[in-house]
Amino acid sequence: MTPIDRAFRLARWGGVVTGAALLGVAGVYVRALVYTPVERFQGPAQKIFYIHVPSAWGALLGFAVTGVLSILYLWVKDRRIDIAAAASAEVGVALSVVLLTTGPIWGKPIWGTWWTWDARLTSTLFLFLLFVGYLVMRGVVVDPGLRSRFSAVIGVMGLVLIPFIHLTVYMFRTLHPAPIVLKPSKPSLPGEMLVTLLTSVAVFTVVYLGFLTQRYALGLIRDLREREAAGDA
Amino acid sequence: MVGLVRAATVIALKDLSLELRTKTAFASGLVFAVLVLAILFFSRDPTAVASRDIAPGALWVTFTFASILGLNRAFVLEHEQRAMDAILLAPIPRSAIFWGKFAGNLVFVGTIEAVSIPLFVVFYDVAVWPYLPSLLLVIALATVAFVAVGTLFSAIAVRTQYAEMMLPLLLLPFLVPPLVGGVQLTARVLDGRPLSDLGGWLRLIGGFDLAFVTLAALLFPVVLED
């Protein structure tokens, strides 16, 4: 079985996982809309919560993974690490788009404003922009070696940047709700909602993994094709 | 070590002598400042907004854009006839190239800033003189941060064949902490608050400087390899 066949099989698996995960999302929403109580103060608007929060989780996960892989690449210099990092960045960007659209949609009814420059929002936003730049750069640099090294450098820089942006904006007053699940005391969310939230977070993690495998496999295939085209053993 | 400092100085001086000959930094600092000031000035309804309230923002927007143009310049020059290759051949530590460019850019951006500040005083008649020392400290801190990152990224940008667009694309996200910090501090300083009140912001920018100057210097050689 040639590497390219293996890559294709991986891509198919990725597809399967993604498909299943997306079904899961649908399921979560049935549960969210039908079986989960309507939040007292926010009303139906709160339902967006079950996609907003998990996508936030997925996006941040994606970017974090890219950052870590970038460091790893500078160490090992294996092209597959670079491909994986890029794949993770792509998924991260996709999920941040979801996050950055659901957020404001939610914000308008709740906060009465589309946007607020609060710590979490702003850091997400710029993280998103940084990785847009990352992807544009990858599109422009043709030499794979150069592309990998540039990407890694940006990835590492980005990883270090985030806490700073967060801190920066944190020194402003903040509208965005404080963590309500990941906090020392016990979760302050009605059990029903909490369960729904946690399942949807789990589901989105699978979505992330599914997309990641797919993009990674595709990157691998493109890479192998390039080598064949160049007639390299 | 001596070699590093010497080489870095030689490189920085070369860039600066060019700047001295052309005065572009000086001139564009001037023009930029005036334009940004004009736009922001005319864009606001004087009855609604006191100029004082947007002066710091205007100041930093000017710094940012004037600097971005300057940063690109530094490596475009090296790229034109591949002069950078000849530098790489010389028996000098590669980090010397970073420090040289970094120093050159600092002076360049510094000039732009030095030119614009008086203009703000005139336009917005904010009384800076009493607070000048603290103001300069703040500006210096913020500048170091984004010049360091800018130097690293312009070395990447120049090799993408779309340097003009690529540098801002990569650099701008990194400007948030230093700029927001710079702006906040500037505003507070102009309100006459003593630096001692501003420990938080100062520490933030200081930390940012430390982190990214180091990181940029470390990663620079990776970018040069071919």
Add this chain to the structure above:
Amino acid sequence: MVGLVRAATVIALKDLSLELRTKTAFASGLVFAVLVLAILFFSRDPTAVASRDIAPGALWVTFTFASILGLNRAFVLEHEQRAMDAILLAPIPRSAIFWGKFAGNLVFVGTIEAVSIPLFVVFYDVAVWPYLPSLLLVIALATVAFVAVGTLFSAIAVRTQYAEMMLPLLLLPFLVPPLVGGVQLTARVLDGRPLSDLGGWLRLIGGFDLAFVTLAALLFPVVLED
């Protein structure tokens, strides 16, 4: 005449296909808008300044800088291996080169603007939708003006070996009328004033367009000769 249009189209399409391939205009429009917005936001004391009051200024500062970078790009490309010479050899009217570049730049800057406007709605939640047509008209008018002048000057700048700095230096003074006009009009439009009230400004910018598009087209060949 046919020849002119054909040649201009060919040139514009070449630049645009490059842009489509790299998406730099789109991406940098995004990043620029967000950053300017962020800086201006964090720079003001929210209690003192309503975001509405600085929105127009922010909008136009973004347009200006994003465009300046784009304008430079257009001729740097031609200059790299003297490809422009090969274009000059072709049996086409030289003004075709101007119109081609002009069109290409208009689309480029237009993209940047198209990307930034929605962002302003979101960030400043200024209700533009009702005024969208008038707003677009105003933006279009001002844009034409400075892209025309910019196209002419970038052809000069690229041959000074300091293009990055020289273009803004030459261009910025010419931006004052369209920008101040644009800013004023934007502010008024957003206040819900009907265009009929704004005749003065509209005529000013309209006249500026007419004068400088013509002038630029006429002077362009002079700039190309060697």
Add this chain to the structure above:
Amino acid sequence: MPVPVVATRGLARRYGYRPVLRDVSLELYAGQALLLVGPNGAGKTTLIRVLAGLLRPSAGTVERHAPAGLVGHDAMLYPVLTAAENLRFFARLYGGDCLSRVEPLLERIGLADRAHDRVATFSRGMTQRLGIARALLHAPTLLLLDEPLSGLDDKNRQLVLALLTALRDDGAALLVVSHQLEGFAGVASHMARLADTKLGPVVALDGRDPSAVFRELGA
């Protein structure tokens, strides 16, 4: 009598105040191939750029009856575009049936297999050849070539020389600047020397070897 494809009368060119060409009068007819030699800095490139219409003469006149095809020191291509994209762009600019000549030309200069790689990734000799192809796109009746063989290996030197001979025989007028004379015996019909801003007499080769005539031109 036939009209020259390009003719200059009392041509002069200065850069700033440094005179580079003084009183150059030259006539080039269809089917002629003039080999122009001269020391570095003599003004050969300047002359060629003036003839092409890229530089305005400081004095004197230039009459050109056809758009020139020019091969210069720079390839005049877009490094970010592929070989094919470059040629197609210029072909569209020239209009007519130029587009149909792109493929054959790439074939002819032996770059068909690299047609879809960006010029930035080409070796020097490959770029040089592509530049020559660019100059031939519109089948020019006047060809100005500034050191066309530089950077070319043996095989490609022969290939280009053959190409030029064919063009001359088809009635194009050629002006070739070169520092290496080998191989031009078959191509050049005339020869002249440009030195310290002055153009020497244009001598017909009549089959003599350029290197021989070179000495007699007093180099």
Add this chain to the structure above:
Amino acid sequence: MPVPVVATRGLARRYGYRPVLRDVSLELYAGQALLLVGPNGAGKTTLIRVLAGLLRPSAGTVERHAPAGLVGHDAMLYPVLTAAENLRFFARLYGGDCLSRVEPLLERIGLADRAHDRVATFSRGMTQRLGIARALLHAPTLLLLDEPLSGLDDKNRQLVLALLTALRDDGAALLVVSHQLEGFAGVASHMARLADTKLGPVVALDGRDPSAVFRELGA
């Protein structure tokens, strides 16, 4: 036995995934002058840049015992600076007594009178010579020259060839890439051919003419 000034073992280089050099093993000793020939796109420039340390090999090793002097396809100068400023800048970068060599070098390559003009205003041959001067600033014991004669007129070709011979006799190791072999008889001590990514045998010339050996190298 002496150590080579530069030696490669099993050297390979790819661009992206296109292999350009495969398993190149080469040793160059002080006083040797290797004339490297090969078709366009063979990988000569790539090899030189790897030897100079500007490109990382994809596989294999390079050992260099001295900073190389490099003449490449580009002059590696600042067009906005004058000839003198360019040389002085690089001289300072190399340190030592290099600064004192600037004047003599400008003299030697016949650019003393143009020392204070910007390189942007130089003719091709002038730029080429200045690039060579730049490479000689630090009196390198290893010289890598990629088509050093391109763009040079007769006189300057002789001048550069003489310069190279002198350097070789002073014990420098030379690697010269060139498509034109005339004049290298006196300079080159060895010759090799690089073709489709492979380096052929290095043959000693022993006074034979390169063009003769060229054929025997199976070009």
